[in-house]
Amino acid sequence: MMKRIKRKVVVIGGGPAGLAAAISAKKAGCDDVLLIERARILGGILNQCIHDGFGLHRFKEALSGPEYAQRFIDEFRSLDIDVMTETIVLTMDRRRVLQVSSKAGLLEIQAGAVVLAMGCRERTAGAISLPGTRPAGVYTAGFAQNVMNLENMMVGKRAVVLGSGDIGLIMARRLTLEGAKVLAVFEILPYSSGLPRNIQQCLNDYDIPLFLSTTVIKIHGEHRIDGVTVAQVDDRMQPIQGTERYLDCDTLLLSVGLIPENELSQEAGVRLNPLTNGAFVDDTLMTSVPGVFACGNVLHVHDLVDHVSAEADSAGKNAADYVQKGKNDPKIRIPVTPGEGIRYTLPQTISGKRDVTLSFRVEEPARNRRVMVCDGDRVVKRKKVIRLHPAEMVQIPLKKDILKDVRSLKVYVE
Ligand SMILES: Cc1cc2nc3c(=O)[nH]c(=O)nc-3n(C[C@H](O)[C@H](O)[C@H](O)COP(=O)(O)OP(=O)(O)OC[C@H]3O[C@@H](n4cnc5c(N)ncnc54)[C@H](O)[C@@H]3O)c2cc1C
Numbered sequence: 001m002m003k004r005i006k007r008k009v010v011v012i013g014g015g016p017a018g019l020a021a022a023i024s025a026k027k028a029g030c031d032d033v034l035l036i037e038r039a040r041i042l043g044g045i046l047n048q049c050i051h052d053g054f055g056l057h058r059f060k061e062a063l064s065g066p067e068y069a070q071r072f073i074d075e076f077r078s079l080d081i082d083v084m085t086e087t088i089v090l091t092m093d094r095r096r097v098l099q100v101s102s103k104a105g106l107l108e109i110q111a112g113a114v115v116l117a118m119g120c121r122e123r124t125a126g127a128i129s130l131p132g133t134r135p136a137g138v139y140t141a142g143f144a145q146n147v148m149n150l151e152n153m154m155v156g157k158r159a160v161v162l163g164s165g166d167i168g169l170i171m172a173r174r175l176t177l178e179g180a181k182v183l184a185v186f187e188i189l190p191y192s193s194g195l196p197r198n199i200q201q202c203l204n205d206y207d208i209p210l211f212l213s214t215t216v217i218k219i220h221g222e223h224r225i226d227g228v229t230v231a232q233v234d235d236r237m238q239p240i241q242g243t244e245r246y247l248d249c250d251t252l253l254l255s256v257g258l259i260p261e262n263e264l265s266q267e268a269g270v271r272l273n274p275l276t277n278g279a280f281v282d283d284t285l286m287t288s289v290p291g292v293f294a295c296g297n298v299l300h301v302h303d304l305v306d307h308v309s310a311e312a313d314s315a316g317k318n319a320a321d322y323v324q325k326g327k328n329d330p331k332i333r334i335p336v337t338p339g340e341g342i343r344y345t346l347p348q349t350i351s352g353k354r355d356v357t358l359s360f361r362v363e364e365p366a367r368n369r370r371v372m373v374c375d376g377d378r379v380v381k382r383k384k385v386i387r388l389h390p391a392e393m394v395q396i397p398l399k400k401d402i403l404k405d406v407r408s409l410k411v412y413v414e
Contacts (some may be wrong), residue, residue, distance in 0.1 A: 002106050008032035008323045009316075010098060010111040012089050012264065016305050017212050017296025017312040018117035019072040024316030025115070026079045030324060033081050034109075036100060038088040042076070043069035044119055045142070045297075046305065048149045051170055053197075057306035060235065066303060092268045096291055102356020112323035113291045115315050116270075116279070118261040120297040122167070124254065132219030135226075141167040145174065154178060156251025160228055161185040162216045164192040164199075166303065166391070168255020173202035175253075178402040183247055186230050188215040188237055191365050193257075194392050195303055216252065225252055260298045268292060275344035276300040282333065283350040284318040285311065293319045300346055300359070303393055307359070334403075339412030341366070343390065352403040358396045360411055362388045369413050371396065375406045388413065 009030050011022045014037030046054070049065030049210040054188045056062060059071070064290040076083075087102040088381045096111040110370065122140040130138075137156055143156045147169065154345075157180050161168045164187040172182045185203060189238035190213050192199055203210050213228070217239050218229040227248050231239040260278045262270070271280045281286040286293050295315035333349040336358065358373065366388045373381040373396060380403070383396055394410075 002108050004108045004110070006110045007034045007320050008112040009034070009115065010109060011035045011115040011117055013037065013044065013117035013119055013295065013298070014039070014042040014083070014085070015117060015119050016046060016069060016072060017119070017308050018115070019076050020079050020309040020312035021115040021117055021295055021316030021319070023072065023075055023079060023105070024313045025320040026081050028317045028320035030320035034083060035083045036087050036089055037083065037085045042073050042083070042085065048146045054305050057304065058309055089264060092264045093288055094269045094289055099315065113293065113319040115319050116292065116294040116298050117296045117312065118264065118298045120258040120260045122303055123257040123259060130219060133221060135219065135221035135224050137225035137250050138219065138252045139219070139254070141171045141253045144253055145171055148174060148178065154180070156180060158183060159251040159253060160216070160247055160248045160249045161253045161255060163187060163255035164194045164210060165255040165257060166194040166198050167255055169194045169198040169202040171253055171255070172208050173206055176206045176208065176344050183249060184208065185210045186214045186216060187212050188233055189213070193391055196389060219252065224326055225250060228252055258297065258301045262298060265294070270365060273339070273344070273348060276346065281347045283347050283354055283356040285315040285347065286318065291322055300344070303391055307393060334408060336407055336409045338413070339410040341413030342411050345411050350403065350409070352406050353400060355400050356398050358398060358411060359393055361390055361393055362413060363390065365389045367411060371411065372414055373398065373411050375409055375411055380406060380409065
């Protein structure tokens with residue numbers, strides 16, 4: 001018979017989001033916090049990110065991924081929080097009942113509150129319908145990073161990178177440092193999808209060219225990839241005839257986007273936002289299912305781990321408050337929506353009764369603009385920004401005093 005237990009706060013995922021959420025729930029006074037992680041070790045994706053650049057906001061230091069994770073793991077351990085590693089949450093329902101496969105067998109957990117912190121996964125060649133054969137040598141950039149940094153294996157000698165997301169840029173530099181030739185990075189959009197600092201530090205510093213408005217239109221090779229054909233694209237992203245060229249390579253890395261891992265959330269009936277592929281949340285980071293909170297990359301894809309940790313601090317505390325102080329289902333839900341030039345905003349509703357930080361991304365790069373937060377014609381907040389880029393999440397903190405009597409908020413760029 002399956003063992004059944006009750007726990008107050010259950011955190012799913014032991015990456016930076018899950019670790020910070022569990023720590024914060026415990027610090028908020030919850031004496032019964034359980035973190036579940038399917039991998040053998042805690043730290044999530046950070047374990048394979050051996051480059052530095054983590055923690056600049058939180059610790060004012062440039063740490064490597066494992067160093068950043070270790071700070072949280074140490075605090076987590078010092079607080080004596082319960083953890084189950086090599087354990088996977090298989091299902092979750094609306095009543096927060098989790099079916100779990102652990103080292104000791106199957107388990108059913110009734111959780112008082114749940115924090116979703118399952119991270120995200122990479123889009124693959126299938127997801128972007130790449131034409132051509134399916135030879136060996138085509139990897140997602142994160143998989144190549146895992147193989148090189150954790151398994152100490154080289155993936156190839158002459159590489160092309162498709163997509164200018166941060167993982168692809170970091171891997172272009174990593175391959176170069178390990179002695180491979182990276183021929184170029186190709187990006188279908190007219191601007192890079194990665195952070196400007198990564199363009200400089202990973203491509204420009206190593207003379208790796210970046211071609212915008214260009215994509216791979218064919219993969220060549222039988223057993224192993226032996227080349228790709230690339231072409232420029234027009235403003236409808238269709239290949240322009242006559243611009244095709246062939247590149248001789250043995251490796252193609254794909255860095256074409258990340259998808260939040262929301263299968264469990266969907267099963268529990270959590271309403272998802274098609275703009276983020278993550279949950280709709282209120283200003284406590286609670287989803288549409290009472291008592292289920294979300295943070296980190298499963299909520300929306302982050303560029304900086306520091307923002308992941310800050311968001312998870314809040315989700316963990318709110319989950320602890322939910323079980324300790326009773327339901328915090330807000331009576332008032334003021335909608336926050338993206339306007340001109342904004343791709344998405346988060347949270348999607350606020351109560352107006354608490355301070356809140358709005359997070360959002362813009363649709364395209366721009367300089368010297370103002371970001372406006374308005375209730376109809378009334379300007380609630382404006383922020384001058386020198387540089388806006390879709391790769392960089394922007395945040396605007398709003399104090400509850402200025403949210404008095406607000407009926408709706410729209411965020412736009414002018
Ligand atoms: C290649 C790469 C380079 C990056 N570089 C930087 C950088 O230089 N600076 C920076 O600030 N940020 C960087 N980031 C971003 C940052 O690392 C991420 O935003 C952050 O790690 C996301 O944290 P997370 O906890 O949400 O997800 P993850 O770290 O992905 O953790 C999610 C965890 O949930 C577990 N899990 C999932 N489903 C289940 C389940 N059903 N049951 C149990 N466990 C489950 C997974 O095993 C995983 O451990 C980088 C990210 C990548 C991928």
